[in-house]
Amino acid sequence: MNENGKKITMKLQVFVRALIFLSLVMPFPSSVLSDLNSDGQALLNFAGTVVHTRKLNWNASIPVCTSWVGITCNLNKTGVTAIHLPGIGLFGSIPSNSIGKLRALRVLSLHSNFLYGSLPSDIPSIPSLEFLYLHQNNFSGKLPASLSPNLIVLDLSFNSFSGNIPPKIQNLTRLTTLRLQNNFISGAIPNLNLPALKLLNLSFNNLNGSVPYSLDKYSNSSFVGNPQLCGAPLNNCSKNTSTYPSASPAFLLPSPTILKNHHATLIKKLSPGTIVAVAIGGSAVLVLLVLVVVICCLKRTNKVGGGMLKGKASGDGKGEMPKDFGSGVQEAEKNKLFFFEGCHYNFDLEDLLRASAEVLGKGSFGTTYKAVLDEETTVVVKRLREVVVGKREFEQHMEVVERVGKHPNVLPPRAYYFSTEEKLLVYNYMPAGSLFAHLHGNSDIGRSPLDWDSRVKISLGIAKGLAHIHSVGAKCSHGNIKSTNILLTQELEACISDVGLSPLMNFPPAMSRAIGYRAPEAIDMRKTTHKSDVYSFGVLLLEMLTGKATLEYLGHDCVVDLPRWVKSVVREEWTAEVFDLELLKHHHIEEEMVQVLQIALACVTKLPETRPNMDEVVRMIGELRQSDTKTRPSSGSEFDCTGYNVDEVHQEGHHLAGGNVHLIKTMDGWEERLSEAIKDGKIVVANFSASWCRPCLVIAPAYCELADKYPSTLFLTVDVDVLAELSTSWDIKATPTFVFLKDGRQVDKLIGGNKPELQKKTAAVVAQLATKSPS
Numbered sequence: 001m002n003e004n005g006k007k008i009t010m011k012l013q014v015f016v017r018a019l020i021f022l023s024l025v026m027p028f029p030s031s032v033l034s035d036l037n038s039d040g041q042a043l044l045n046f047a048g049t050v051v052h053t054r055k056l057n058w059n060a061s062i063p064v065c066t067s068w069v070g071i072t073c074n075l076n077k078t079g080v081t082a083i084h085l086p087g088i089g090l091f092g093s094i095p096s097n098s099i100g101k102l103r104a105l106r107v108l109s110l111h112s113n114f115l116y117g118s119l120p121s122d123i124p125s126i127p128s129l130e131f132l133y134l135h136q137n138n139f140s141g142k143l144p145a146s147l148s149p150n151l152i153v154l155d156l157s158f159n160s161f162s163g164n165i166p167p168k169i170q171n172l173t174r175l176t177t178l179r180l181q182n183n184f185i186s187g188a189i190p191n192l193n194l195p196a197l198k199l200l201n202l203s204f205n206n207l208n209g210s211v212p213y214s215l216d217k218y219s220n221s222s223f224v225g226n227p228q229l230c231g232a233p234l235n236n237c238s239k240n241t242s243t244y245p246s247a248s249p250a251f252l253l254p255s256p257t258i259l260k261n262h263h264a265t266l267i268k269k270l271s272p273g274t275i276v277a278v279a280i281g282g283s284a285v286l287v288l289l290v291l292v293v294v295i296c297c298l299k300r301t302n303k304v305g306g307g308m309l310k311g312k313a314s315g316d317g318k319g320e321m322p323k324d325f326g327s328g329v330q331e332a333e334k335n336k337l338f339f340f341e342g343c344h345y346n347f348d349l350e351d352l353l354r355a356s357a358e359v360l361g362k363g364s365f366g367t368t369y370k371a372v373l374d375e376e377t378t379v380v381v382k383r384l385r386e387v388v389v390g391k392r393e394f395e396q397h398m399e400v401v402e403r404v405g406k407h408p409n410v411l412p413p414r415a416y417y418f419s420t421e422e423k424l425l426v427y428n429y430m431p432a433g434s435l436f437a438h439l440h441g442n443s444d445i446g447r448s449p450l451d452w453d454s455r456v457k458i459s460l461g462i463a464k465g466l467a468h469i470h471s472v473g474a475k476c477s478h479g480n481i482k483s484t485n486i487l488l489t490q491e492l493e494a495c496i497s498d499v500g501l502s503p504l505m506n507f508p509p510a511m512s513r514a515i516g517y518r519a520p521e522a523i524d525m526r527k528t529t530h531k532s533d534v535y536s537f538g539v540l541l542l543e544m545l546t547g548k549a550t551l552e553y554l555g556h557d558c559v560v561d562l563p564r565w566v567k568s569v570v571r572e573e574w575t576a577e578v579f580d581l582e583l584l585k586h587h588h589i590e591e592e593m594v595q596v597l598q599i600a601l602a603c604v605t606k607l608p609e610t611r612p613n614m615d616e617v618v619r620m621i622g623e624l625r626q627s628d629t630k631t632r633p634s635s636g637s638e639f640d641c642t643g644y645n646v647d648e649v650h651q652e653g654h655h656l657a658g659g660n661v662h663l664i665k666t667m668d669g670w671e672e673r674l675s676e677a678i679k680d681g682k683i684v685v686a687n688f689s690a691s692w693c694r695p696c697l698v699i700a701p702a703y704c705e706l707a708d709k710y711p712s713t714l715f716l717t718v719d720v721d722v723l724a725e726l727s728t729s730w731d732i733k734a735t736p737t738f739v740f741l742k743d744g745r746q747v748d749k750l751i752g753g754n755k756p757e758l759q760k761k762t763a764a765v766v767a768q769l770a771t772k773s774p775s
């Protein structure tokens with residue numbers, strides 16, 4: 001693997017740790033030893049209810065204050081003062097009478113987990129509590145009404161809290177940071193006069209009324225995304241203030257809260273211009289697609305004169321239609337090819353039987369041929385075997401299929417033929433081939449591998465097509481979703497083939513390739529449902545992410561259980577091994593890849609009722625695409641995993657450090673930009689990561705302290721992924737920020753950063769850059 005590949009691989013290892021909770025959940029010993037103090041008991045109550053990863057070593061047999069992960073105690077070890085468990089995959093609701101019982105607790109940091117439900121009221125009201133970090137979870141219900149009067153930081157952002165801002169916040173005289181953004185908080189903002197408050201963010205809620213005068217000193221970014229809110233620093237109340245679209249209701253997957261919140265933010269932040277552009281662009285693509293299909297159909301065929309005679313050659317490979325092809329077609333019925341409405345093919349059955357033919361494959365429903373009628377007309381003929389319904393029922397069913405086929409991501413049959421002995425379906429020939437061929441057959445035909453954008457586009461197309469099929473009725477499922485049944489246009493739009501065939505057939509024993517896509521409850525084809533289609537779609541997503549087929553030839557055909565394989569790889573913490581090496585060559589896609597992996601894993605859960613439906617899947621993938629322009633570095637705006645907008649944090653840091661902070665946001669071109677910033681004599685904060693678990697909130701105020709302490713100093717923030725490059729053990733607390741003089745000498749370290757190799761290396765880089773750019 002090249003350098004870049006390795007880097008991305010390591011990034012992915014960091015990213016996907018958040019997924020591990022899906023498979024790493026471990027039961028916690030519920031027995032409690034009698035000598036355990038009440039804090040220990042309270043913590044065990046918490047851990048006994050909230051699912052967690054094996055990183056948590058809490059055990060009744062070990063004293064709480066010596067080595068329980070994430071726990072800090074007071075000096076005489078009589079009480080727990082801090083809990084730091086951010087981003088470790090905690091999943092579930094916090095019970096009351098657990099953390100709320102810790103009477104000495106000052107810091108509670110459980111952000112970036114998967115916690116949901118209401119926040120027990122005994123937690124925020126712990127009298128000693130000073131720092132409460134619960135952002136990036138999925139807590140819901142009203143905001144806590146009773147709050148510790150000692151709170152300094154209250155961060156409940158990126159959750160699903162609703163209700164009003166409790167007026168009691170006014171009593172928090174020590175509060176310096178209040179972050180409630182990206183929730184569903186409604187009502188008017190109370191007139192808050194908080195003397196210590198420096199950071200305020202109420203953006204992207206459902207707040208209304210006018211911004212109280214006491215708060216108009218905060219910037220616009222503290223309030224944006226509340227369409228009903230007006231007054232300085234937002235627009236004047238008399239004007240229309242809806243500058244941002246309101247939030248779409250959050251989608252609740254069992255797991256990816258982060259995904260939801262992150263993307264809810266991104267959508268909310270799309271400007272109307274962008275939305276219009278996306279809408280126009282989308283419609284243009286759609287119109288183009290329809291045009292292509294119409295033009296294809298309009299190409300009338302010339303009758304084949306002296307073409308290939310029926311029954312001449314082999315049925316395998318290129319040649320003519322096989323000897324017995326059409327043998328069941330009775331003379332009187334030769335012209336009884338039934339064409340669907342809107343299709344203008346101009347051949348009859350006889351032409352078809354004489355056409356030059358090639359076997360494309362033998363599937364579960366019969367053999368599929370490519371039939372070339374003339375230079376302009378090539379179709380695909382599916383010769384169905386084991387049709388169990390009679391003519392009338394077949395015809396009625398075809399009417400439904402015609403209806404279902406009216407969607408840009410569904411490949412409709414163009415014509416059919418039915419007689420007692422022969423049943424044929426005619427489709428447009430899709431020269432770009434199947435998704436299977438694109439993913440697994442490239443080397444044979446010199447086709448370049450599918451890049452990430454194309455894979456996402458294809459996934460979205462399939463999801464839309466499938467959602468459309470499901471919208472026709474509860475009983476209308478596809479039943480055979482797999483990569484050979486996804487055909488692609490030249491523009492790489494996905495078309496789902498074989499729609500509506502399952503109900504017509506005598507259920508064949510599933511072919512081995514199909515078995516890999518089958519939901520556990522639908523191995524028998526008769527039991528396919530919407531949710532079993534969702535499972536198959538999840539396998540398709542995994543196939544696109546991993547580049548692995550569901551069937552391997554190891555001397556004999558071997559079915560690959562992709563969901564099982566992927567889960568086992570993630571469990572063993574070899575997550576980066578999951579992804580297709582072809583994809584690892586590209587920059588800035590790792591976050592999206594992990595998000596798609598989350599969607600895929602949600603689709604392939606064992607219990608059908610826990611899988612999302614296809615509409616929800618469409619929305620999730622769609623959000624991924626809409627956020628695309630925001631998450632790619634070229635857009636100039638970035639979000640980290642905790643949902644912080646780096647620009648926003650930069651502004652805060654910049655503001656607080658007296659306009660003397662220069663932030664370098666991305667890895668691209670960082671050397672040049674660092675040099676420039678050094679030349680400008682600015683304080684430099686270099687974030688060498690596009691995203692993930694950067695405690696911006698912690699770092700931004702800390703910049704200011706350091707800016708005071710070391711004027712004209714260079715700050716360098718090194719992220720966990722860079723750390724991972726040098727260290728095999730991942731420590732969630734280590735997000736080191738080093739402070740360097742411009743000559744490369746280190747003068748301080750801010751958080752973590754006890755990795756000498758990393759310090760040495762960064763110091764060398766800084767020194768080298770400093771000499772390159774005289775200040």
Ligand SMILES: Nc1ncnc2c1ncn2[C@@H]1O[C@H](COP(=O)(O)OP(=O)(O)OP(=O)(O)O)[C@@H](O)[C@H]1O
Nearest residue numbers: 360361362363364365368380427428429430434484
């Ligand atoms: N309209 C089409 N244009 C181009 N290729 C097609 C078309 N329809 C099917 N194919 C390709 O022909 C091959 C055989 O298809 P067929 O549907 O018979 O089998 P299958 O997809 O492997 O299995 P199943 O019958 O279970 O769907 C597949 O590789 C498929 O991708």
